[in-house]
Amino acid sequence: MIQSMTGYGKHVLQLPSKKITIELKSLNSKNLDLNARIPQSYREKELELRKKIAAVLLRGKVDFSLNLEITGQDTTVEVNAGVVKKYMSQLREIASGDETKLLEMALRMPDTLKTDKDDIDPEEYRAIETALEEALKAISAFRTEEGKVLEVDFNQRLSSLESLLESVKVMDQERLETIRERLEKAVADLKVELDENRFEQELIYYLEKYDITEEKVRLANHLDYFRTTMNSADSNGKKLGFISQEIGREINTIGSKANYAPMQQLVVQMKDELEKIKEQMLNVL
Incomplete structure (x- = not known):
């Protein structure tokens, strides 16, 4: 049985106050080349997540993304107003435009959101690990079909x-x-x-x-x-x-x-x- 290095896997996890989406994409490469995009709050777990992916995918140019979307009312995330204003000021110098559009552009920039929560919720992380396992199963099945x-x-x-x-x-x-x-x-x-x-x-x-x-x-x-x-x-x-x-x-x-x-x-x-x-x-x- 042979497997392709081309594959795609995705798993969406809905928690009480968050929606977590994990995506894995892979193309051919001589060795494992893993590119990870992880929220700042989970950076300390990046190495551990990389090891889990490497143990399954072995080779290929792999893009891994973990996205968190707040869906509940209770959230510790706040808009970093000072950073947003600075971005808008710089954008005005580059190009004039509608303030609403400038605000939308500024909010897409890095560090526009801040959180007071530093500790990772163990249950939430276990849920992320489960979601990653499902995404890995999906991409492995895709590779097998290819x-x-x-x-x-x-x-x-x-x-x-x-x-x-x-x-x-x-x-x-x-x-x-x-x-x-x-x-x-x-x-x-x-x-x-x-x-x-x-x-x-x-x-x-x-x-x-x-x-x-x-x-x-x-x-x-x-x-x-x-x-x-x-x-x-x-x-x-x-x-x-x-x-x-x-x-x-x-x-x-x-x-x-x-x-x-x-x-x-x-x-x-x-x-x-x-x-x-x-x-x-x-x-x-």
Whole structure:
């Protein structure tokens, strides 16, 4: 089973006097790159929340936001009038406009609200932890669904590579015979006396340099290993990346040894399929 690094998860929690919204968005990245937006009152819990997210998401460029909206009558939050007035004064210097609009702009600025409550309510924080767990479940489910789409595409590409490899195997004997005939004709055109036994030995040695038996076997094994790894219990994006590199190495070697235009055309098609796998591989967890 593979998972995508692309995902989205959201959970909204309604408390007696607050509405708490937790959002998680993720894109592909080599490692975990976590960007957190948390209210000042919960900054002391940021490290703990980051650890919970990292334990589940593992890799990806992740945006985490925790938003608090006061919905009840009782609130310790007050407008920081001095800060708001300062913002409005500066805005008037930049551009003239309706006072109401200036006020709306000023209230969106940092530190326009202040609170006297410094201690975090334990019950409220437990509720936030629960909401985060639900959001993590949602984004994990999203990643799994995206991973299924990638898996279908990978299986199609692997089947195409296996089909092309079969074509290479069928063509291989014809290729060697064509190379042999070409060499014999080139020597015959020289019109020189040759020791037939020595010539045959040199010809066999030369053809062995173009033998791709090992490459064909290794490539087939790598394709099987890719599929086995893809169907394992965990998503192994990095491991699949390493396997795809080995697949590319065998394809390149077959291409360099081919010395036969029809087979090199097959190699170009194999490279094209592998390149598409590598592009999708960037998004696998």
